[in-house]
Amino acid sequence: MSAPREEPERTDPGAADRRGLRAVFLTIFLDIVGFSIVFPLFPSMLRHYLDREGPESLVGRLYALLESFAHGHDADGRFLATVLFGGVLGSLYALLQFAAAPVLGRLSDRRGRRPVLLITIAGHALGYLLWVFAGSFALLVASRIVSGAMSGNIAVASAAIADTTTRENRARGMALIGVAFGLGLILGPALGGLAARVDLSAHAPSLVALGLNPFSAAAAVAALLSVANLLRVAASLPETLPPEKRAPRAGAPTLGGIASSPPEVRLVVAVNLLATLALGGLEFTLTFLAAERLHYGPTQNIALFLFIGVVLILVQGLLVRRLAPRVGERRLALGGLALTLGAFVGLALAHSVLSVYSALSFYALGAGLIHPSLTALVSLYSSEQEQGKNLGSFRAAASIARAGGPLIAALSYWQIGSRDAYLLAAAMMLAPLLLGLRLPDPKHRASEQAA
Numbered sequence: 001m002s003a004p005r006e007e008p009e010r011t012d013p014g015a016a017d018r019r020g021l022r023a024v025f026l027t028i029f030l031d032i033v034g035f036s037i038v039f040p041l042f043p044s045m046l047r048h049y050l051d052r053e054g055p056e057s058l059v060g061r062l063y064a065l066l067e068s069f070a071h072g073h074d075a076d077g078r079f080l081a082t083v084l085f086g087g088v089l090g091s092l093y094a095l096l097q098f099a100a101a102p103v104l105g106r107l108s109d110r111r112g113r114r115p116v117l118l119i120t121i122a123g124h125a126l127g128y129l130l131w132v133f134a135g136s137f138a139l140l141v142a143s144r145i146v147s148g149a150m151s152g153n154i155a156v157a158s159a160a161i162a163d164t165t166t167r168e169n170r171a172r173g174m175a176l177i178g179v180a181f182g183l184g185l186i187l188g189p190a191l192g193g194l195a196a197r198v199d200l201s202a203h204a205p206s207l208v209a210l211g212l213n214p215f216s217a218a219a220a221v222a223a224l225l226s227v228a229n230l231l232r233v234a235a236s237l238p239e240t241l242p243p244e245k246r247a248p249r250a251g252a253p254t255l256g257g258i259a260s261s262p263p264e265v266r267l268v269v270a271v272n273l274l275a276t277l278a279l280g281g282l283e284f285t286l287t288f289l290a291a292e293r294l295h296y297g298p299t300q301n302i303a304l305f306l307f308i309g310v311v312l313i314l315v316q317g318l319l320v321r322r323l324a325p326r327v328g329e330r331r332l333a334l335g336g337l338a339l340t341l342g343a344f345v346g347l348a349l350a351h352s353v354l355s356v357y358s359a360l361s362f363y364a365l366g367a368g369l370i371h372p373s374l375t376a377l378v379s380l381y382s383s384e385q386e387q388g389k390n391l392g393s394f395r396a397a398a399s400i401a402r403a404g405g406p407l408i409a410a411l412s413y414w415q416i417g418s419r420d421a422y423l424l425a426a427a428m429m430l431a432p433l434l435l436g437l438r439l440p441d442p443k444h445r446a447s448e449q450a451a
Helices: 013-035 037-054 058-070 077-111 111-134 137-150 153-165 169-195 205-210 215-236 257-260 263-294 298-327 330-349 355-383 382-415 418-436 443-449
Strands: none
Touching: 013 111, 013 153, 013 169, 013 215, 037 058, 037 077, 037 137, 037 169, 058 077, 058 137, 058 169, 077 137, 077 153, 111 137, 111 153, 111 215, 153 169, 153 355, 153 382, 169 215, 169 257, 169 298, 169 330, 169 355, 263 298, 263 330, 263 355, 263 382, 263 418, 298 330, 298 355, 330 355, 330 418, 355 382, 355 443, 382 418
């Protein structure tokens, strides 16, 4: 397999590049706001559709299955079934990302980033519009399918950042994705909680027959944000991939297309998959750990995730952007993997507020280093014609891991207990850490190719 080709040197990004970065940042931010606006609504949505459609409906049968699984694992089986309900919808979203990200990424290599982003943002708006009129659970699922497929555009946005940054500034550019994620995950649930106070179906009962429901206000907010994003991108995002740099042929538009990528790219994808598998499980089980060890309720859990989000934003917005040019993406990624391994050990042993927050500090610091560094490495190992395809495979690996990670974490948590489950997760982090040690320095690889 040939080594990645050296990119031509670029001057510092000009006005068009900066405008493009701002537009891409806003695209990811608003996508994540729309995605996460539904988080605080899951319990109420489950009750609403159960009451409306009954135990023999699709949602009724799904709930019965989840409750039977929860029975015997938790003192409050209904609470656990409700949490798993949110997990099922989240996994569905992640599976659609897994399928769509490589396809959209490769399509953007051939057709350009701008048209693919415009199409997917419009698709997001359509998905949220379906949710506005989701009078049935089946239509709610359909809206999540549409939105999940369109969320593969994060790979395209990553490729646009790669187009507009130099090799030296690649990790700094990719850190913008993490900042957008963090801000979106903070604002989205807050907007969802506020919108849940407005029941449009009560204010406009004549539209209930069309599917208007108690959650239509939150859906309408998400749809309006997508429309605003669409207008913004259409007006301000220049094409970042000129025709002469586009891929000449389709290539493999699935995760299997990674087989034709350089071995360094395949290695980073494997590291990303294994790391995200463990990290996604932590995010899912953290509320259970907080309830078990600290007797936390919903309000304290919000503060817990807010703390993680703020640290992630600070790490990716400030630390990565300053350290990457000096330390290098490989070392940052390895440091992040080691820190998260330590965080799992700390959580396994933590029994006080201070010890839990201390362990989560290591987790947030490590996760904040891992994701932009690995994303930058994929980009640096890839030729200009394969940025979208390889970043799409990278995102697809993370999506499938986020679909499976919570399930593995939940099963281990309820079967072997919190302490051993987190120690198991720490052991799982050894695999990506050891694989990461095999990653070459991208500067050395570029020098070898130039020679």
